[in-house]
Amino acid sequence: MPTIADSVSLKPVIAVIPAYNEDRFIGSVVLKTRHYVDRVLVIDDGSSDTTARVAEEAGATLIPHAINQGKAQAINTGLQRARELDAGVVVLLDADGQHDPHQIPSLLAPIERGEADLVVGSRFLEMHSDIPRWRTVGQHALTLATNVASGVALTDSQSGFRALSRRALDKIRFRPGGGFSMESEMQFLIQQHSLAVQEVAVTMTYAEGPKRNPFTHGLQVLNGIITMVSLNRPLFFFGLAGLILLVIGFTLGVDVVNRYNRYQTLATGRALISVLLAMIGMQALFTGMILHSIRAFLASYREA
Numbered sequence: 359m360p361t362i363a364d365s366v367s368l369k370p371v372i373a374v375i376p377a378y379n380e381d382r383f384i385g386s387v388v389l390k391t392r393h394y395v396d397r398v399l400v401i402d403d404g405s406s407d408t409t410a411r412v413a414e415e416a417g418a419t420l421i422p423h424a425i426n427q428g429k430a431q432a433i434n435t436g437l438q439r440a441r442e443l444d445a446g447v448v449v450l451l452d453a454d455g456q457h458d459p460h461q462i463p464s465l466l467a468p469i470e471r472g473e474a475d476l477v478v479g480s481r482f483l484e485m486h487s488d489i490p491r492w493r494t495v496g497q498h499a500l501t502l503a504t505n506v507a508s509g510v511a512l513t514d515s516q517s518g519f520r521a522l523s524r525r526a527l528d529k530i531r532f533r534p535g536g537g538f539s540m541e542s543e544m545q546f547l548i549q550q551h552s553l554a555v556q557e558v559a560v561t562m563t564y565a566e567g568p569k570r571n572p573f574t575h576g577l578q579v580l581n582g583i584i585t586m587v588s589l590n591r592p593l594f595f596f597g598l599a600g601l602i603l604l605v606i607g608f609t610l611g612v613d614v615v616n617r618y619n620r621y622q623t624l625a626t627g628r629a630l631i632s633v634l635l636a637m638i639g640m641q642a643l644f645t646g647m648i649l650h651s652i653r654a655f656l657a658s659y660r661e662a
């Protein structure tokens with residue numbers, strides 16, 4: 359039976375779905391997704407429920423992880439299998455029914471037109487999604503942090519509903535232990551490999567409450583962003599922080615000198631803080647420069 363994916367020139371279209379204890383939703387997600395792609399890969403990440411069986415019965419190719427390794431590692435496994443299967447395009451979506459498989463064609467369209475290597479389904483391009491207000495605050499904060507840190511601007515950095523061209527598929531691999539910061543990590547990889555990115559408007563369902571504590575989840579993502587920025591853009595991260603501290607320290611120092619000239623008394627507290635800030639600033643600046651040089655050296659060593 360022909361699928362809608364037949365109209366896609368970059369075949370086969372492969373869906374990669376990471377799943378952890380999702381037996382309530384995985385069956386319908388796989389069935390709906392199959393209408394739009396040639397093959398569905400479900401990475402069962404050591405679930406203790408019947409996710410694996412339901413996914414297979416619904417027609418997915420199952421890739422089991424014996425133990426739970428986290429979302430990023432599950433996607434790495436799925437992308438590796440997609441490369442082995444010579445995928446033309448890959449679609450990433452969640453197993454919990456929050457993403458609507460009927461929107462897969464709009465996600466694929468920019469890649470079919472040859473305009474993008476990575477297409478991100480954004481909840482915030484058009485305000486369709488019925489997202490609890492308090493959750494949007496955290497999502498926007500993480501997007502701002504990711505945009506500033508990576509140098510690539512998106513409206514929804516945390517969306518897991520994405521499509522990758524073959525070129526992106528060849529470049530994208532997440533660092534082990536990345537867990538839930540993989541969406542942010544993708545933004546760093548876009549910058550690193552000069553991939554063309556586009557966003558399309560999608561809706562997401564928020565029928566149920568969050569599964570994990572959103573505060574700790576947010577902190578984990580933030581921690582991932584800090585790790586990535588220090589690995590990928592040390593000069594920006596340490597250099598900028600160092601420069602800011604140096605400027606504050608210097609301004610305070612000038613103020614101390616002015617006060618001394620005017621009142622002939624030394625503002626000891628301010629003077630100490632000024633010296634301390636300047637010292638930390640210098641140290642951060644040098645750390646950034648040293649890490650930047652090491653990174654450049656390693657890159658040239660890898661290329662040689």
Ligand SMILES: Nc1nc2c(ncn2[C@@H]2O[C@H](COP(=O)(O)OP(=O)(O)OP(=O)(O)O)[C@@H](O)[C@H]2O)c(=O)[nH]1
Pocket residue numbers: 375376377378379380401402403426427428429430432433451452453454456518567568569570
């Ligand atoms: N492979 C793998 N997938 C996971 C793990 N935890 C969650 N997932 C999957 O990753 C996707 C997103 O996880 P969710 O827990 O729904 O995260 P979220 O959508 O940010 O948060 P909610 O709003 O609470 O749904 C789903 O398909 C999950 O099944 C995990 O430990 N390993």
Ligand SMILES: [Mg+2]
Pocket residue numbers: 452454456
């Ligand atoms: Mg979810």
